[in-house]
Amino acid sequence: MRQEAKALLEQKKVDWIVGFALGSLKFTTTPLITKDVTDTERLVINPFITNNLANFLTGIEGRVGIVAKGCESRSIVSLIQDNKVTREDLVILAVPCPGIIDLAKIERLVGKDRDELEDITRTGDKVSVKVNGQKKDFAASDALFDHCLACELPTPQEYDIILGEERKPSPETKISGQNIAKLKELTSAERWASWEKEMSRCIRCYTCRNVCPACFCQRCFVEETEPQWTLPMPQWQDNLIFQIIRTIHVAGRCTDCGECERACPVNIPLRSLTREMYDIVDELFKFKTGMDKDALPLMVHYEQEEAEDFFK
Amino acid sequence: MNKKVSKKEIAQLLQKWGQQFNVLAPSRASGVAAMAEWDGKDTSFLDWYRNTVVPPKARFLPPMEEMFRFSKDEEGYNIEPPPKNEQKQLLFGIRPCDARAMAILDMTFEDAYKDPYYLEKRRNAVLVGLGCTNPCESCFCTSMGTSPTDSTNVDIMLIDIGDAFLVEEVTDKGKELTKGLKEATKNDETEAEKSKKTAYDKITRKLNTEGIKDRLLESFDDEEFWSRTAAKCISCGICTLLCPTCYCFDINDEAVRGEGTRFRSWDSCGFALYTKMPMENPRSEKWRRVRQKVCHKYEFYPMAFDVIACTGCGRCIRLCPVNWDITQVIESVPQKVKGAK
Secondary structure, rough: OOHHHHHHHHHOOOOOEEEEOOOOOOOOEEEEEEEOOHHHHHHHOOOOOOOOOHHHHHOOOOOEEEOOOOHHHHHHHHHHOOOOOHHHHHHEEEEEOOOOOHHHHHHHOOOOHHHHHOEEEEEOOOOEEOOOOEEEEEEEEHOOOHHHHOOOOOOOOOOOOOOOOOOOOOOOHHHHHHHHHHHOOOOOHHHHHHHHHHOOOOOOOOOHHOOOOOOOOOOOOOHHOOOOOOEEEEEEEHHHHHHHHHHHHHOOOOOOOOHHHOOOOOOOOHHHHHHHHHHHHHHHHHOOOOOOOOOOHHHOOOOOHHHOOOHO | EEEEHHHHHHHHHHHEEEHOEEEEEEEEOOOEEEEEEEEOOOHHHHOOOOOOOOOOHHHHOEEEEEEEEEEEEOOOOEOOOOOOOOOOOOEEEEEEHHHHHHHHHHHHHHHOOOHHHHHHHHHEEEEEOOOOOOOOOOOOOOOOOOOOOOOOOHHHHEOOOOOOOEEEOHHHHHHHHHHOOOOOOHHHHHHHHHHHHHHHHHOOOOOOOOOOOHHHOOOOOHHHHHHHHHHHOOOOOOOHHHOOOOEEEEEEEEOOOEEEEEEEEEOOOOOOOHHOOOOOOOOOHHHHHHHHHHHHOOOHHHHHHHOOOOOOOOOOHOOOOOOOOOHHHHHHHHOOOOOOO
16 A cells, blocks of 8 residues: 555655554544655554544545545545546555444443553454453454444445455444444334434534534535524534434435544444434435435436435 | 552442532443443443543533523513533543643633633542552653642642552642541552552553644644545544543534523534634645644644643543544654755
8 A cells, every 4th residue: 555655656646644653542533634655654454443534535625545444435536426526546555454343332342441452453253352461352242333333335336446355244243333223123203302402412513523524515504604404502402403404415425434422532323323314315316325326416417216205 | 648548449439429510430331431420339331441431521521512502582582591500520541631721721721711610610620540459551651740640730639559549639629638547557558659669661652742832833734644644544533532531512503493501512623614714714734724723732732821732541542433542643743854845
């Protein structure tokens, strides 16, 4: 990957490389956005490449060589469909992705904070955690992000260079959907109470929106003042309205990359909203975001058989 | 003379203080670690607590609060202040970094002007510090004028000595709290010193801030540097809203037919909307906002109050979704050659 990226910059095939470098804390990576050939030495691929790098594409001018996992590639395709980026300006370096390790799950499994762990490694179906000199093994299905467990496209479909062997979709959809299934078992009053609690701790940092490649509006509706769709104060009702509208706005663009939930500093289970929307879109319109760059975006496309009853 | 309290007696002590104060302690009941009303029995936080995600400033400058109510009639507007908040808060377990942050906030809300909303809560509060035994990888307090067991900015300070805490009385308010506690022995004092040293040595992240104010001043117009620094920032509000020393707020009215409430709520210089004016936005570009955030803490605050508005709590590093690390940024601020352009 480093050689490929270096060559792309040296041969002036791209102006920028967007990939991952090691982060400043254990088990973290950080987006590397660079024009500098020597920086390509710092590129890494490991089980902690959490960010969805497609998010940076709309902010970069020029041609970009981008490292992309399956979910990123789908976001890129979605951005191409929406005319936010041009395919010709991209060189996609595809990473067949075995799933990303969820540090919050590891912390719960081990009962220790991430700082206190000596090592976390992934081999096949196992994730091994070294703590106090002892190695503990866990099933990958217990240690990966929920969204990775339902990954339908671990290997990008759309790419220029592939780094590694293709991978099959993850079969763990049941585990992946556990939280949503639990919510569905509740009565609507209980579900309302549950969301009231979750949304009460939202601080409106808008991280969920800002890490999301599908949230590319020049001006977000929450920033509108005439009319004011929601109040900017973090009261739970407005927080909920913000999330519901955001979820609807990204319908057909959300690839279930899980970044909104992962990045939320106050642990709001946002994916329960976005994944449910993703499934509804699939059920109603047979549409899976970012699978086909020549397809029309969901919201500009209409088929007669989709007609609502009131159209007839 | 220092006092001592066994860990088993903490619940009892909090119950006693609870007769006089609204006791707040680290809690995860809301779904995120924050200082919250103590439930009267649970002290399990003594095992899991390293620091809260939501800084204790939220108890003094809440994410949102009512400023006043207003109504309009033929004569004009009537303003009704919110009911007086007489509640006495006792924050149990505040970390030295966050206690120092409160002292830094006081400079703005008490010294620069008198902020009635903040001061009403602050003056009625007692801070019970809890020294760290297990600091985070992101912590760098020892580079920022404090330490994991610094008692400077609290009323009393608890230092972990195994089965018990050594209790240091710092203020007169603090002395009132420790009445009835046993006196610490010589051995306890020795243990406390050891505990302090161990905690201090665990802070491995270091930041050299020497000359940072001048370096930032000289690099203010270095667009290339700031653009590079800002490249991966996504302009979310985590590092500001959850910073224990950030205090910016927005003001909004919620009004229906001439009647309503004025609120203030946390705001962030990381947001483009923060400086948006009808005709222009001086910080519409991301690098200008990132520069503002860094300079406010490491240049402007030192200019105004002679102290860096960062206590090394590490929240911004640990919680950042893209691992934008303030310590790396500060270290990379260019050293310009004097006189050169």
